[in-house]
Amino acid sequence: MPAHQLAPDIPTDVLAAEQAHLAESRAALRAMRAHAQSLSADAAGDWVSQQILQSLLDQRVAALADHPDTPLFFGRLDRAAGDDLPGVIYVGRRHVHDGNSRPLVVDWRAPVSRAFYQASPADPMDVVRRRRFGYHGGALTAFEDEPLAEGGEIGPSRILTEEIERPRTGPMRDIVATIQPDQDEIVRSTVGQTVCVQGAPGTGKTAVGLHRAAYLLFTHRERLARSGVMIVGPNRAFLSYISSVLPALGEVKVDQTTVAGLLGEHAAPEDPAVSTVKGDARLAKVLERALWLHIVKPEEGLVYSRGAHRFRVADYEVREIVASLRGTTRYGPGRAALAQRLAHQVLVRMEQRGDSPDDRVQDSVARSKPVKQLVDSVWPKLVPEQVLFRLLSDADFLARAAKTDLSPDEQRLLLWPKPYRGWKSAKWSAADAALLDELADLIERRPSLGHLVVDEAQDLSEMQLRALGRRCRNGSATVLGDLAQGTTPWSARSWRTVLEHLGQDGEVTELTLGFRVPREVLDYAARLLPSIAPDLAAPRSLRPGAGSLSVRQGGEVTTAVREALDREGSIGLIVPDAMVAEVSGALDGIAHAVLGPDSAEEHRLLVVPASLAKGLEYDHVIVVEPADIVEAEPRGLARLYVVLTRAVTTLTVLHHKPLPAQLTA
Known part of the structure; x- marks a missing residue:
């Protein structure tokens, strides 16, 4: 028997039967959604309960939405008899059942569906035959069988290959139909396990991270519904690109944001050398000292009057209380504890006089003017901006906080050349945002999410990683990236270091x-690897792609664009940032859009600044002037590596200036 049996070789009644099952499944999904829409939150008790229930019902309705251009199921498992599971299981994006609760489609995340991705002739996992379905739009048009019970080898799947290579426009699609065994192992990692994925271009690391989030939400719905799941990407253009994946899998309540969106949209211009120092993890100790340096030694005791009586707490007792609290709690709770400890001492003196004060009296004393004045003078109330402002504008204070952690040159680099009048008027940089977040957590503990997915993590500074780590300190993380694509001055060189600063003890796996x-x-892009990431293994591709690369000296942009427009699929015209306006103007008369850092442009032909290309992909990529891309930033070769690996079908390189030496070797 051949390794694969394709639909044209099988009677058409088999294909018709599968199409009928698809129609039945779609009708059942519509009935499930109609039932969810018919439910009312009015039966809940109070107004708050009604609002919560209505929100859950709305989420349920949204999750049951049918996407007519998306296959409802993509695989089928014919299982050997011997257990209580059905003999035939259809694997799809979500669970679908009929009016009698009979499963018509089983969610790809269910344990029984694992065999669709992992079963092989060597380990069939009780599966006799695996069937893959081919679709055109939402219509089932073909299928392909893989016999697993007879041993031997299974050759390449034509349907699988066509699905991977299918041209695309618009946002990223899910990959549930094409997840490979090594990807599936990552996706199904346990909820308590942090996984770090070093993924070469085209290995699907971003999709793996998103599908792991969907898998964990399915497997631990109640737990993660309480604690939350968040996706953190490099920019808004990237988030727009991936925005459709989780909703297509039925997950509509997952926060997606950027590091700036999480820490604060601060963007004051700053010398990269300054940002590099601010991003160093040594700043964590400097900030901690700077905060606690605001506590001053008490010089006076407390006098509290109640009626005709005065109750005193001596200055040495106040100093002992402050010393016992300092550094043993966060700054904010420490302030509150100081007030309560002082009030307690007053109550002790009241009891010594024969009074019987209760907790209400202690709270009243803690809120009294004498106590508040003493606490404010010794343990002042602070916000992060106050502390950082003083640190960056006061050389003596910075030196006291830095001690030996920062060199004199680094301290001078951090100081503002022209300080602002006050912290409320200060303009903060993106690097400052991570420092402010560190201080905020030192003042008040930040709550933790259940799971955090961080993409392009190699570009984050150590202080940014600490900020993200605080968001999952009681949970786990999926860390995605490629050390070869690090383009910031502080880009990571080791994933172990990344995990250390994230505060997670995770497993590093490589795709x-x-x-x-x-x-x-x-292979063309990999010529740059010895210069940018010599320790990484060279990536391999399953797709030969003969004729997919064209390098043209003196080639015209409009000519290359018109050639690409004659092909099917999306087109990314990637240019040096400084040339965006020039290239866009040269396309006069050719419909196109320009991708911006905060835009979510959807157009078949996009002019893409090189700095925004990371994480995106297009069927056809045209790269203009690689030399200018390299010269634009210190890690320009890494940026060029990113740019050259955005192509799914063809890459055209246009240049008038000489190519980097690595590409001509």
């Missing part, structure tokens, strides 16, 4: 086998 980028294109 080197690509499915999206053609081999000819990937």
Whole structure:
């Protein structure tokens, strides 16, 4: 028997039966959604309960939305008899059942569906036959069988290959139909396990991270519904690109944001050398000292009057209380504890006089003017901006806080050349945002999420990683990236270091086998690896892609664009940032859009600044003037590596200036 049986070789009544099952499943999904829409929150008790229940019902309705252009199921498992599970299982994006609760489609995340991704002739996992379905739009048009019970080997799947190579426009699609065994192992990692994925271009690391989030939400719905799941990406353009994946999988309540969106949209211009120092983890100790330096030694005791009586707490007792609290709690709770401890001492003296004060009296004393004045003078109320402002504008204070953690040159680098009049008028940089977040957590503990997915993590500073780590300190994380694509001055060189600053003890796994980028294109880009990431293994691609690469000296942009427009699929015209306006103007008469850092442009032809290309992919990529991309920033070769690996079908390189030496070797 051949390794695969394709639909044209099988009677058409088999295909018709599968199409009928698809129609039945879609009708059942519509009935499930109609039932959810018919439910009312009015039966809940009070108004708050009604609002909560209505929100849950709305989420349920949204999760049951049918996408007519998306296959409802993509696989089928014919299982051997011997257990209580059905003999035939259809694997799809969500669970669908009929009016008698008979499963018509089983969610791809269910334990029984694991065999669709992991079963092989060597380990069939009780599966006799695996069937893959081919679709055109939402219509089932073909299928392909893989016999698993007879041993031997299974050759490449034509349907799988066509799905991976299918041209695309618009946002990123889910990959539930094409998840490979090594990807599936990552996706199904346990909720308490932090996983770090070093993924070469085209290996699907971003999709793996998103699908892991969907899997964890399915498997631990109640737990993660309380604590939350968050996706953190490099920019808004990237978030727009991935925005459709989780909703297509039925997960509509997952926060997606950028580091700036999480820490604060601060963007004051700053010398990269200054940002590099601010991003160093040594600043954590400097900030901690700076905060606690605001506590002053008490010089006076407390006098509290109640009626004709005066109750005194001596100055040495106040100093002992302050010393016992300092550094043993966060700054904010420490202030509150100081007031309560002082009030307690007053109550002790009241009891010594024969009074019987209760907790209400203690709270009243803690809120009294004498106590508040003493606390404010010894343990002043602070916000993060006050502390950081003083640190960056006062050389003596910075020196006291830095001690030996920062060199004199680094301290001078951090000081503002022209200080602002006050902290309320200060303009903060993106690097400052992580410092302010560190201080905020030192003042009041930040709550933790259940799971955090961080993409392009190699570009985050150590202080940014600490900020993200605080968001999952009681949970777990999926850390995604590629050390070879690090483009910031502080880019990571080791994933172990990244995990250390994130505060997570995770497992590092590497994906080197690509499915999206053609081999000819990937091999061309990999010429840069010895210069940017010599310790990484060279990526490999399953797709030969003969004829996918074209390098043209003196080629015209409009000519290359018109050639790409004659092909099917999306087009990314990636140019040096400084050339965006020039190239866009040269396309006069050719419909296109320009991708911006805060925009979510959807157009078949996009002019993409090189600095925004990371994480995106297009069927056809045209790269203009690689030399200018390299010269634009210190890690320009890494940026060029990113740019050259955005192509799914073809890559055209246009240049008038000489190419970097690495590409001509």
